[in-house]
Amino acid sequence: MPETVHWLTLGQQVRLLAVVAAVSGIPRLLTSDPGTVVWDGQLARMCAILDHATRT
Numbered sequence: 001m002p003e004t005v006h007w008l009t010l011g012q013q014v015r016l017l018a019v020v021a022a023v024s025g026i027p028r029l030l031t032s033d034p035g036t037v038v039w040d041g042q043l044a045r046m047c048a049i050l051d052h053a054t055r056t
Contacts, residue, residue, distance in 0.1 A: 022046045029046065
């Protein structure tokens with residue numbers, strides 16, 4: 001992401017990083033143990049991260 005540093009604010013960079021981490025992490029969590037992910041609330045937390053990061 002070095003090329004984006006000049007045109008994204010620090011807050012936008014952090015939000016982008018959160019979205020990328022959540023989007024890439026959700027499939028890994030679901031494939032490893034889908035039942036535990038849902039019942040333990042991990043999926044809900046990842047969705048909350050996405051929701052918070054995409055708000056402006």
